[in-house]
Amino acid sequence: MQNLSKNQQIIFDLIDKSPEPLKAYSILFNVQKRGIKAPLQVYRALDKLVEIGKIHKIESRNAFIACQNSSCQISKATAFSICESCEKVTEINNSNLSKYLTSFKDKNGMKYNKYNLEFFGLCKKCVSKKS
Amino acid sequence: MQNLSKNQQIIFDLIDKSPEPLKAYSILFNVQKRGIKAPLQVYRALDKLVEIGKIHKIESRNAFIACQNSSCQISKATAFSICESCEKVTEINNSNLSKYLTSFKDKNGMKYNKYNLEFFGLCKKCVSKKS
DNA sequence: GTTAAATTGTTATAATATAACATTTTGTAA
DNA sequence: TTACAAAATGTTATATTATAACAATTTAAC
Ligand SMILES: [Zn+2]
Ligand SMILES: [Zn+2]
Ligand SMILES: [Zn+2]
Ligand SMILES: [Zn+2]
Numbered sequence: 297m298q299n300l301s302k303n304q305q306i307i308f309d310l311i312d313k314s315p316e317p318l319k320a321y322s323i324l325f326n327v328q329k330r331g332i333k334a335p336l337q338v339y340r341a342l343d344k345l346v347e348i349g350k351i352h353k354i355e356s357r358n359a360f361i362a363c364q365n366s367s368c369q370i371s372k373a374t375a376f377s378i379c380e381s382c383e384k385v386t387e388i389n390n391s392n393l394s395k396y397l398t399s400f401k402d403k404n405g406m407k408y409n410k411y412n413l414e415f416f417g418l419c420k421k422c423v424s425k426k427s
Numbered sequence: 428m429q430n431l432s433k434n435q436q437i438i439f440d441l442i443d444k445s446p447e448p449l450k451a452y453s454i455l456f457n458v459q460k461r462g463i464k465a466p467l468q469v470y471r472a473l474d475k476l477v478e479i480g481k482i483h484k485i486e487s488r489n490a491f492i493a494c495q496n497s498s499c500q501i502s503k504a505t506a507f508s509i510c511e512s513c514e515k516v517t518e519i520n521n522s523n524l525s526k527y528l529t530s531f532k533d534k535n536g537m538k539y540n541k542y543n544l545e546f547f548g549l550c551k552k553c554v555s556k557k558s
Numbered sequence: 559g560t561t562a563a564a565t566t567g568t569t570a571t572a573a574t575a576t577a578a579c580a581t582t583t584t585g586t587a588a
Numbered sequence: 589t590t591a592c593a594a595a596a597t598g599t600t601a602t603a604t605t606a607t608a609a610c611a612a613t614t615t616a617a618c
Contacts, residue, residue, distance in 0.1 A: 301583090301584090301595080301596060301597085302596085302597090303596075303597075304596090319573085319574085320573090320574065320575080321573065321574075333598080333599085334598075334599065334600085335574085335575070335576090336575085336576075336577090336597095336598085336599085336600095337596095337597070337598075337599095339574090339575065339576075340596075340597080341596095344595095344596090355486035355487050355545075356486050356543065358573085358574065358575095358605095377533060377535060377537050377539065379537070386535055386537075388533050388535075390533055390534075393531060393533075396527060397544075397546075400524060400546070402508060402519050402521055402524075402546075403521075404508060404517055404519075404550075404551070405551050406508050406510070406517075406546070406548050406549070406550050406551065407548050407549060407554060408508065408546040408547065408548040409547065409548045409549075410546070410547040410548065411544065411545065411546045411547065412487065412544070412545050412547075413528075413542065413543070413544045413545075414486075414542065414543050414544075415531070415533075415537075415539040415541070415542045416539065416540065416541040416542065416543075417537050417538050417539040417540045417541065418537070418538060418540075419535075419537050420535070420536050420537065423538060432564080432565060432566085432614090432615090433565085433566085434565080434566070435565090450604085450605085451604090451605065451606080452604070452605075464567080464568085465567075465568065465569085466605085466606070466607090467566095467567085467568085467569095467606085467607075467608090468566070468567075468568095470605090470606065470607075471565080471566080472565095475564095475565090489574095489604085489605065489606095559618105560617105560618085561616105561617090561618085562615100562616090562617085562618100563614105563615080563616080563617095564613105564614080564615070564616090565612105565613080565614065565615080566611100566612080566613065566614080567610105567611085567612075567613090568609105568610090568611085568612100569608105569609090569610095570607105570608085570609090571606100571607080571608075571609100572605100572606075572607065572608080573604100573605075573606070573607085574603100574604075574605065574606085575602100575603075575604065575605085576601105576602080576603065576604085577600105577601085577602075577603080578599105578600090578601085578602100579598105579599090579600095580597100580598085580599085581596105581597075581598075581599100582595100582596080582597065582598090583594100583595080583596070583597080584593100584594080584595070584596085585592105585593090585594075585595090586591100586592085586593080586594095587590100587591090587592085587593105588589100588590085588591080588592095
């Protein structure tokens with residue numbers, strides 16, 4: 297693992313200490329005091345961080361979270377649970393699931409080298425609130 | 428199944444006969460001759476069509492395809508394969524997979540009621556081109 | 559027929575993301 | 589330690605995706 301560049305480190309630190317996924321322009325707003333002024337600077341760092349597996353993009357939310365699973369730094373097999381009420385997102389680290397999906401072969405004969413899975417529902421807290 | 432409204436039908440027909448996922452503004456361009464002039468008209472129809480399961484959104488591509496699986500008209504358990512070379516997208520209809528994911532329970536105790544899975548790789552055609 | 563719900567029409571604007579180009583920094587190897 | 593290539597940065601402009609707000613019309617149910 298190479299070290300992160302200045303902008304990459306600033307942006308990773310912000311995402312890593314956030315309890316929730318962050319959106320690109322919210323990141324931009326938060327790092328402007330540290331000298332990062334343009335969207336492109338943010339997107340470039342995000343692209344790199346995703347590429348090296350330090351963060352993941354939550355596709356259904358256009359938001360980014362730090363990898364919570366030190367073993368998935370290749371970013372090619374990701375799974376998340378998303379609460380549709382409070383929007384809490386958790387990275388799922390379940391070897392049964394990842395084995396199942398990594399070895400999954402469909403009848404179309406396609407060779408998969410990557411997947412992304414997003415589960416939606418209500419987290420424990422939000423379930424109990426509703427009852 | 429209720430009938431579709433005029434705009435919904437126009438937009439569904441276009442998506443349904445497209446061999447590839449369509450993006451919202453490409454849809455807009457294509458239906459302007461039929462009287463649909465504004466992005467919001469397209470997005471409203473898309474929202475409804477997704478809600479009733481006639482189309483699905485491919486989140487990683489911001490594009491829409493017709494449901495290829497008549498049995499999933501609730502749109503709560505979707506899986507796709509995406510070729511990273513030619514961008515061909517296919518809806519996966521595999522009961523083993525859907526059973527596994529629908530009954531999946533993680534240790535976080537969350538109750539899932541929906542999921543979306545996207546596999547990435549090279550389709551048969553693109554694999555053979557590279558060899 | 560009356561009413562409520564769904565759909566449509568329209569203008570403006572917000573939010574997300576990339577193009578293009580110039581410069582600087584960093585790592586690698588003669 | 590200089591020379592070169594790769595990576596990262598800085599900057600302006602623009603493209604793409606999506607929603608807010610409000611008014612009018614159509615549809616379906618009672
Ligand atoms: Zn991870
Ligand atoms: Zn919640
Ligand atoms: Zn479907
Ligand atoms: Zn292909």
